[in-house]
Amino acid sequence: MATTRARSGRSSALNLPRTATGFDQVLHAVRARPPRRAPELPGEPRWRSEFVATDLRGPRVRLQEFGYASHELGRGQGRLDDTALVGPVRILTPEGLSCLTEVCDRLEGAAGASRFIATRRVRSADLMSAFINNMIRDRTFLLTCSRLVGVPLIPHPLRIPTAQINYFEGRGPGARPDIVRWHRDGMDYVFTIQLNGYEDYEGGRFSYFRGRTDEFDGAREGDPRIREADCGDRGATLFLHGSRIFHAVTPVTRGRRVTLVVSFFCPYFARQDSNTFWHLAGDDGIPATIPCWLRLKWPVRDAAMDYALRAGSPVVTWEDVR
Ligand SMILES: O=C(O)CCC(=O)C(=O)O
Numbered sequence: 001m002a003t004t005r006a007r008s009g010r011s012s013a014l015n016l017p018r019t020a021t022g023f024d025q026v027l028h029a030v031r032a033r034p035p036r037r038a039p040e041l042p043g044e045p046r047w048r049s050e051f052v053a054t055d056l057r058g059p060r061v062r063l064q065e066f067g068y069a070s071h072e073l074g075r076g077q078g079r080l081d082d083t084a085l086v087g088p089v090r091i092l093t094p095e096g097l098s099c100l101t102e103v104c105d106r107l108e109g110a111a112g113a114s115r116f117i118a119t120r121r122v123r124s125a126d127l128m129s130a131f132i133n134n135m136i137r138d139r140t141f142l143l144t145c146s147r148l149v150g151v152p153l154i155p156h157p158l159r160i161p162t163a164q165i166n167y168f169e170g171r172g173p174g175a176r177p178d179i180v181r182w183h184r185d186g187m188d189y190v191f192t193i194q195l196n197g198y199e200d201y202e203g204g205r206f207s208y209f210r211g212r213t214d215e216f217d218g219a220r221e222g223d224p225r226i227r228e229a230d231c232g233d234r235g236a237t238l239f240l241h242g243s244r245i246f247h248a249v250t251p252v253t254r255g256r257r258v259t260l261v262v263s264f265f266c267p268y269f270a271r272q273d274s275n276t277f278w279h280l281a282g283d284d285g286i287p288a289t290i291p292c293w294l295r296l297k298w299p300v301r302d303a304a305m306d307y308a309l310r311a312g313s314p315v316v317t318w319e320d321v322r
């Protein structure tokens with residue numbers, strides 16, 4: 001199957017395979033198994049709003065610096081939806097981070113293998129953990145994320161991809177390594193929280209292409225647009241406009257790396273949502289994707305209110321971001 005492009009002679013990050021598109025993506029959808037669902041975790045730590053760090057500020061890069069023109073971007077209430085990348089920042093306090101790490105470690109038994117994007121992951125982690133559910137639907141957490149990006153954000157109403165935990169284990173030479181293929185997300189607004197630091201593993205570098213997605217095919221070894229995000233600290237949290245930026249994670253060759261990837265949705269930009277049915281189905285299979293797709297595409301009257309209801313989220317409006 002042509003999921004891997006020959007990239008001989010290219011740098012190690014560029015040598016990573018790329019996620020299937022077109023007909024290969026449909027094949028993935030037909031073969032994909034529905035996500036596993038573990039029973040809820042008894043006795044997990046309790047989420048508290050105080051776990052959200054206050055006064056966050058991080059370096060912000062705009063999509064124009066990736067080569068996008070302003071007229072290609074969304075606009076609402078006089079604001080341009082042009083945030084490409086923010087951070088890394090520390091969105092959780094040390095106590096919050098250690099509780100989240102405990103929860104994600106305990107969910108590892110529910111992880112399923114996939115050849116689509118991330119090799120070992122738990123989908124819909126918020127349906128298995130009250131901690132994660134309450135965290136991503138906490139108004140303080142949502143307002144913090146919204147203000148970092150500059151648009152109102154709620155958890156993505158698709159539900160299955162909304163909270164994903166990726167697991168990487170260095171298994172030594174010869175074993176198939178855990179990676180994330182070069183891909184762009186179906187999602188527009190994506191936060192990745194690192195639950196380990198470089199002291200815990202080797203490899204596992206978060207790489208991205210600082211250019212337009214339609215320029216990625218032209219990248220060659222040594223291309224200065226292939227960058228590594230500075231995600232080496234435990235708790236480092238990176239925002240990426242996932243659908244407009246190619247990114248990947250290099251193989252973990254030793255130790256353990258775990259990340260929580262949370263996908264958000266701007267109810268006011270619902271029409272511009274970048275997800276496609278086949279991208280979602282490539283991960284979760286067709287039957288599991290249909291109800292999610294309806295929840296996203298069913299018409300709404302009041303965007304902020306109706307999507308908050310579908311996402312099981314508090315309402316976040318433009319007023320809240322100001
Ligand atoms: O695990 C990471 O650091 C990134 C994962 C990612 O890009 C994804 O799951 O879409």
Ligand SMILES: [Fe+2]
Nearest residue numbers: 184185242247
């Ligand atoms: Fe991604």
